[in-house]
Amino acid sequence: MYAPPGSTLPGGRRRRAGTSLPKQPERSLVSALPGALSITALCTALAEPAWLRVHGGACPRQELGVADILGYIDPKLLDDYCVNPQIILLLRVIAAFCFLGILCSLTAFLLDVFGPKHSALKVTRRYAFAHILTVLQCATVIGFCYWTSELILALQQQHKKYHGSLIYVTFAISFYLVAGAGGASILATAANLLRHYPTEEEEQALELLSEMEDSSETFPADYDVANQFQPPPAYTP
Numbered sequence: 001m002y003a004p005p006g007s008t009l010p011g012g013r014r015r016r017a018g019t020s021l022p023k024q025p026e027r028s029l030v031s032a033l034p035g036a037l038s039i040t041a042l043c044t045a046l047a048e049p050a051w052l053r054v055h056g057g058a059c060p061r062q063e064l065g066v067a068d069i070l071g072y073i074d075p076k077l078l079d080d081y082c083v084n085p086q087i088i089l090l091l092r093v094i095a096a097f098c099f100l101g102i103l104c105s106l107t108a109f110l111l112d113v114f115g116p117k118h119s120a121l122k123v124t125r126r127y128a129f130a131h132i133l134t135v136l137q138c139a140t141v142i143g144f145c146y147w148t149s150e151l152i153l154a155l156q157q158q159h160k161k162y163h164g165s166l167i168y169v170t171f172a173i174s175f176y177l178v179a180g181a182g183g184a185s186i187l188a189t190a191a192n193l194l195r196h197y198p199t200e201e202e203e204q205a206l207e208l209l210s211e212m213e214d215s216s217e218t219f220p221a222d223y224d225v226a227n228q229f230q231p232p233p234a235y236t237p
Contacts, residue, residue, distance in 0.1 A: 026115030031191035034184040035109040041181035042102045050172035056165045057156025066095040081159040090148045101137035128192035131185045138182030
C-alpha cells in the first residue's frame with residue numbers, strides 16, 4: 001500500500017508530526033573557546049606597552065613596544081638611542097602581523113560559533129584554515145620580536161652609558177601573550193581537525209530525512225494518510 005514519504009518509519013511505527021530528527025550541529029564551541037582566548041591575548045598584547053625590556057645601555061627607557069611607534073613617535077627615543085629607523089620599521093611590522101592575527105582569529109571564532117552551511121565556509125571551518133593562519137601570524141611576530149631584540153642589543157652596545165656595563169635585552173609580557181595566543185590557536189586547530197564530521201552521503205541522508213519530516217508536518221498528528229487510499233470496490237458484471 002502506498003504511503004507518502006515521512007508517514008511511517010521502519011518497523012511500521014508512525015512518526016507524529018512535530019517531532020524532529022536528530023541533526024548534527026556544525027558549530028564547534030570546543031574550538032571557539034581557545035579562539036576567544038587567542039583574540040583576547042592578541043588585543044591585550046597590542047595594548048600592553050611592554051614588549052622588550054632593556055637593561056643597561058644609553059636608553060633611559062626600561063620597556064619598549066609597538067605602542068611607542070604607533071602614531072606619534074617621541075623624538076627622544078631616537079635621540080637617546082632607544083631605537084633607530086630599522087627598529088621602528090620592525091616594530092610596525094610586528095603591529096601589522098598582530099592585527100592580521102586578530103582578524104584571522106576573529107574570523108575563525110565566528111565560523112566556529114555560527115557554523116555556516118556554505119560549502120566554502122564549511123571547508124574553511126572544518127580544516128581550521130583561519131586558526132592555522134593565526135598560528136603562523138603569531139610565529140611570525142615571535143620571530144620579528146627576536147630580530148628586534150638583537151638590533152636593540154647591538155644599538156645599546158654601540159652606545160654604552162658606562163664602559164664595561166652589562167647590557168642585555170629580555171622579552172616582556174606582550175611577547176608571552178602572543179606566544180599564548182599561538183598556543184590557544186593550536187588547540188583550536190586540533191579541536192576542529194580531530195572532530196568527527198558526517199560524510200557527504202550522511203549529510204545527504206540527513207537532508208532527505210529533514211525534507212521527509214517537513215512534508216509530514218502538513219498532516220495532523222492523528223491523521224492516517226493510508227486511509228485515503230482505499231482499494232476500489234470489487235468488480236460486478
